[in-house]
Amino acid sequence: MKIGILSDTHDHVPHITRAMSLFRKEDIRHLLHAGDFCSPFTIPLFKGYEMDAVFGNNDGDHFRLIGKFRENGLSIHNEFFQTERDGCRIALYHGTRPEITDALGRCGTYDLVISGHTHTVVNERIGSTLMLNPGSAHGFDSQATVAVFDTETREAVIHSL
Structure with a gap:
């Protein structure tokens, strides 16, 4: 499965x-978002996917964000979320x-640890754990990037937007 x-x-x-x-x-149906949506008006753009997300430090209006997530059939999970997909923790x-x-x-508990915040791409291993920061989908003053993770190969590919 690709995420x-x-x-x-x-x-x-x-x-x-x-x-x-x-x-x-890429025929992806499941998304993971590491936060900093900022405003609720962008949430409907993710409709049609199964999406789990966490809040970032720039997500100010949690109440309205939660409402938009619910309206669009998406899930947001406070500051931390853990899941398992195809045996990948x-x-x-x-x-x-x-x-x-x-x-x-x-800690050795996870096969994949996803973070954001720094707007800098990280795609490296600590032991058997893949540390993945997809960079910033906004881009700011550099290239906007996202990632595709394959649960079968346990590898991620970074894509420029």
Whole structure:
């Protein structure tokens, strides 16, 4: 199974639209978002996918974000979420505290640890755990990026938008 992974969209509608197009072409049905949506108005752009997300440090209005998630059949899980897909144990955390991200990678509990926050791509292993930061889907002053993770190969590919 392939999973679309993104973070730090920061209300950038054109890049979110490009990411959704990429994920459709890759036949991806499940998304993991590591937070920093910012405003609730972008949430309907993710409709039609199964999506689990966590809040980032720039997600101010949790109440309205939660409402938009529910309206669109999507799930948001406070600051941390863990799941298992095809036997792959996954942790999702925005990454606001680097020592927590590091501890998640070093604890040996997860096959994949996803974080965001820094807007910098990370795709490296700590032991058997893949540490993945898809970079920023917003892009800011650099390239906008997202990732596709394959639960079979346990590898991620970074895509520029």
